[in-house]
Amino acid sequence: EDQVTQSPEALRLQEGESSSLNCSYTVSGLRGLFWYRQDPGKGPEFLFTLYSAGEEKEKERLKATLTKKESFLHITAPKPEDSATYLCAVRPGRAGGTSYGKLTFGQGTILTVHP
């Protein structure tokens, strides 16, 4: 069974204080690890897709990295507007079966950045 665990559950930072969010996963044949941002009362917004260990992607103050067992979302010099819930999801790569192509989400990390 595919599993995604995110830590910490909640993270409070001061503006400018860099940190990282963790996403640990077990999946049969990873065919994509996805990061989303979700603001309160809104739908998740796509940030990154990572496909293979060693891959990195960046967007403004965010940088996502991937290993064979986990992914990190690094936040450099965060601002209050970076406050949101960050979701991680994995897509299995095995063909056939009922889970092929579906995403399994973690519970998310609630990030709060204080000015």
Next chain:
Amino acid sequence: DADVTQTPRNRITKTGKRIMLECSQTKGHDRMYWYRQDPGLGLRLIYYSFDVKDINKGEISDGYSVSRQAQAKFSLSLESAIPNQTALYFCATSESIMSSYNEQFFGPGTRLTVL
């Protein structure tokens, strides 16, 4: 205009009532999904559809049904609503399974309260 729209955005109903949530998309995607989100439980898949003639149960389909009226429309019905179906419901879309880009795009959500 938003690529994925959901109606209604908020709904309060009573136990035993039948209710339908609607989703429309202008992204031209083949695949559509319905999720519910509860605090601490993350996003859980209710139903998904690979194309108009293909409907599949997700991990929590009991008490729900769906209809794929067209490529662009996917409706979720609660046949007889119960209080533990109170949640935030999201519709999402993605490209075909053969595409290299499988990120899901989410609608703004429907907040459903069952009294």
